[in-house]
Amino acid sequence: SLFGPELFAELVDHPFELARRFWELLQETDDFVPLYEPECNIVCFRYVPPAVQGVPVAEIGRYNREIRRRLIESGAYYIVQTTLDGAAALRVTTEGDLRGLLEAIRENGGQLP
Numbered sequence: 709s710l711f712g713p714e715l716f717a718e719l720v721d722h723p724f725e726l727a728r729r730f731w732e733l734l735q736e737t738d739d740f741v742p743l744y745e746p747e748c749n750i751v752c753f754r755y756v757p758p759a760v761q762g763v764p765v766a767e768i769g770r771y772n773r774e775i776r777r778r779l780i781e782s783g784a785y786y787i788v789q790t791t792l793d794g795a796a797a798l799r800v801t802t803e804g805d806l807r808g809l810l811e812a813i814r815e816n817g818g819q820l821p
Contacts (some may be wrong), residue, residue, distance in 0.1 A: 723749035730806045732810045735805030740810065743792050752790055755813050771820065778816040785809055 727746040734742040739757040754772050774787075775795040779785045787809070788799040800809070 726806075728753050730800070731809070733806060735808070737748055739814070743797055750799060751793060752797045754795075754797050755817050757814070757817060762779055765793060765795040769797065771817070773798050774820060775813055775816045778819070782812075782816075784812055 724746070727749045727819050730751050731742050734740045734751070734753050739755060741754045741756050743752045743754065754768055755775060756768055760768050760771050769791075776787055776789050776796075776798060779787060790797050790799040798813070
């Protein structure tokens, strides 16, 4: 059926499952911080490599905002910015190559002073 349970599962369950997997992937890293457990297909997180660990959250937010700008300008990924706890964070809906996204964030973050 065009509007039956299969469509609902495809539109809701699958994206939520991807978000959950991405959240778990973030938790397995030492340099990404998932900011809350996802309740839908949106995952918010910050990239916090050793070079910026321990600095004020506002500075980490500026660092993540600059990484986002570079990713968008490269055309490789489009991710949204949001503000949590008074500082910028990265926000994605779970589509595409999530491991590739993490590597692109690391690569762009490593190019910043």
